[in-house]
Amino acid sequence: MAEKKMINIRLLVDKEKNKVVFAESDKDFVEILFSFLTLPIGTVVRLANNETNLGIDALYKSVEALDMQCLQTEACKKMLLRPRSEADHKNKSLALNYLGSADLLDYYICPKWTCTSETHCLYSMFESATCLCGQKMNRRFVLGKNITDDNRLNGTYIVNGSGKFMISDDLEVTRLSTDTTFQILSRFGIKDGSALEEIKVSVGTVEVLDLLKRSMLSKKPMTDVFLMKQKGIHAKTIKTEKADKKIKSESDNKPVNLNLLIQKSQNKVIYAVVEADFVDFLLSFLTFPLGSVVELLGEFSQGSICNLYESIEKLSNIKPEIMRSTDNLLRPKIACQHGCKNQLLPIEEEKKAVTMCESCFYAGLGGNCIHGFYLRKAYLCLINPKVLAAVKETGGRFMKESIVFMVTDELIVEPFSQISSISFLNKQCVPFNDLEERSVSVGKQEVSAHSYYTLIC
Template sequence: MAKSSEEPKFTLRLIVDEEKNKVVLAEACRDFVDVLFSLLTLPMGTIVRLLENHRKSEPVTVGCFNNLYRSVVEMSRDSFETEACKQMLMYLRSVRDVQCKRLKLNINPTEDIKCFKCPSYCSLYSNFNTSICSCGNLTNEEIKLENKEKVAGQNQSDANGVFVSGRCSFILTDDLEVAVKSTELVLNKLKSLGCADVSKLGERLLDIGLEEVLTLLECIFSSNAPLTDAFLNKKSPQGVTKFYKSLSPCLEKKEDETEPEKVVTLKAFVRKQDMKILFIECGEEFVELLLSFLAVPLESVWEISGSSISLGCIGNLCRSFSDLKANEGTEVSPSTCVLPSFYNFQMQLPGIITQQPPVYYRYRLNDYRQVSYGLTTNGNRTTYFRKDRIVRVDLMDPKSRGINKSTHGFLKKETKFTVLDDLTITSMNSCSTVCLLKNLQSHADDLEVQVVSISNAEALNLLRASLVTSAALSTALWNLIAKKLKEETDLLSPVSKKVKEET
């Protein structure tokens, strides 16, 4: 890795077909491959935020996710249960945040987790200084947190990377297949790519920093040759072929899972001319399902979607990650998607679980001037004073208010929303139906209402469609609309036949 006083940079060796100005292969160090694989661990909402900040004038659009994230940003605080709810969705956390702190270049640095308490003598603690205690005060007094989650493996030797181990170099193809470098592999790759005549190939050394990694992240979604587009053309390509098909759920419930499948009913406003869903009216449960998509990391989105989508080179990168972990003999990540503590939604995709919050213990600080306390994760910690004792404390769910510790969703109950086909979400209190129809350039006579029910199969199809289309509702739910129309036609058929016979 090249050294820089400003930011970490990596040296990437490109093997280039000079005639076509195209990357054939790239040689990279382990630290760069770690950064590359870390992109898979980012929540989808974080990816949208990073890409929009990277290229504000013309950000890369990832299906409907940009609209979903922008809806959160523009949504009124009154729509959320607490102030923390909006912050959690705007600045999403990942269960891999601790690992990513060890990266030589972390494109999404996150703050250490903090703990706050009520300034009164209450016993409520929270990770957010905006939480409201049962006494009505804000939990805005920061408390010392001992034994914070240490960066995983920070004392490991240089032979251990973050996501891949060893001091070896790696070979990358232009479509982001990654493998451990060997002479035999290089020869085989050159032959398979039709580049056996090495006299036509050149080498270029590039210094890769934050800007280059973000450009590569853009191209992973929008290109079938991201190395060429990011490092030779130095731009994100426009207009990339995407593929989608509706499939049954890829994740099945475990046998010991007894929770019944949740089904929500909503009203779809359909244009008669082409049966396109223009918008839907729904409660907070369906909107929370859509918002949960933002919290799912990229690697889990691809696993859930399976072979039903083709988008850039995400599939190659995910497969390479799994293959390298398997070859090392380390445990391959389970297909179950794990979200950080408190990221539990009123309705979410099957196969998603939420981490349990950490358990903290209160202890008295070694301060003779005043009685003050700190928190520790060590329940067997030795006390400073003989008569002191370690007391377990539970963190408030930042989505709850005061003494009500029951699990809440992010949005207030009984709230009504309008969701457009491109997954732009607005509160029904903030816009009128007439204004909506004007914006959609629709005539009231052109619309009909269809009542549809959303279960796991439709939820999974919505996730897939939201990644690769700008019309997620029509793409994912067209079969429900078609089914309703067929049922209505079948009901009318005997009546029509009878009228025809009578005439």
């Protein structure tokens, strides 16, 4: 369960328009907003209860429905539905732990200490893993907080947190300035102060999760959550403006083959029959951190999440003494071992190796554990849960290579069968004489960009 703690903020409200002009808060609330950028897309969908109204909702539900026989290992499904973040430990230190689920920070080692510390030096994200010695890696340990690299696993996103911050209705964050009241009101287009009112609100886990959901789709998430009490947006109200920014792929140029079933009269794809490597590519989006998605896309026009991203850039440039290193917010990495072989977009994967304390089974990146014991210098490597053998190499597949899949235009993914495809066509009420099959071969860079926009728009 998430902590039952509240953070108090102040809102300046335009009573006539029933609209939040801006909010004032200390760093605790701002850091929570910034932490949104570290969350994997799959985590965003899960926290929003599959109600983001983006294409990824259907993709997430597809993973939930997939039979385990379609996946390489049992861990693959867990990784996609509950992907880890490189900032898990930092977010655990937030003033309000809106993520809950402390088990996400757990890891497992072989119960044989000499195997862990000397022979194989492995640890796992999942209790079901088998060590190279043949034993189940079922001895639990957690990464300690008292480590030398607190900028990566502990501490805060904001260094100088003694001042106040101003957050606009569309989540633009600035340091509270010395501007006059008139200047501030003019900036927000306020000509008559008589309609303004101060409201004090308490923010808890429910409000934070609502803000996360609304930040993806709304230009006024503060008003929606604190005044309108809205938690969702009907899909028909979303306006999508796709960016022209080109996404570079560092993968090879080998084409991806797709067999499409087209409705000729509408020039619309009904579904595609694809191999496992294309499905791996689609599912890998669930492991991508939101900040890296915003960085690559360059525009997230239907929501306010871009304003958070740009606020961090501005704060780090104008007031560099305020922010710590911003890479884990603006260019967050995919969590260690969460990347896959067919990951086409240039998002770096975290490299993680830890040292352990023999006495208490806490681990870190060096120095002492939380109880003061020295951490051994022998590094433990995280095994790849997508591979049955306990290997350290990155990559691998989520899906079994031998299975063919059907992907609908709404990004519903399921194993392909003739009966299922016919049933799907009947539900679409498309006359068979209006259908046409097309085989297309598309370069990976083009597939990357197109699918990227489809997933988030």
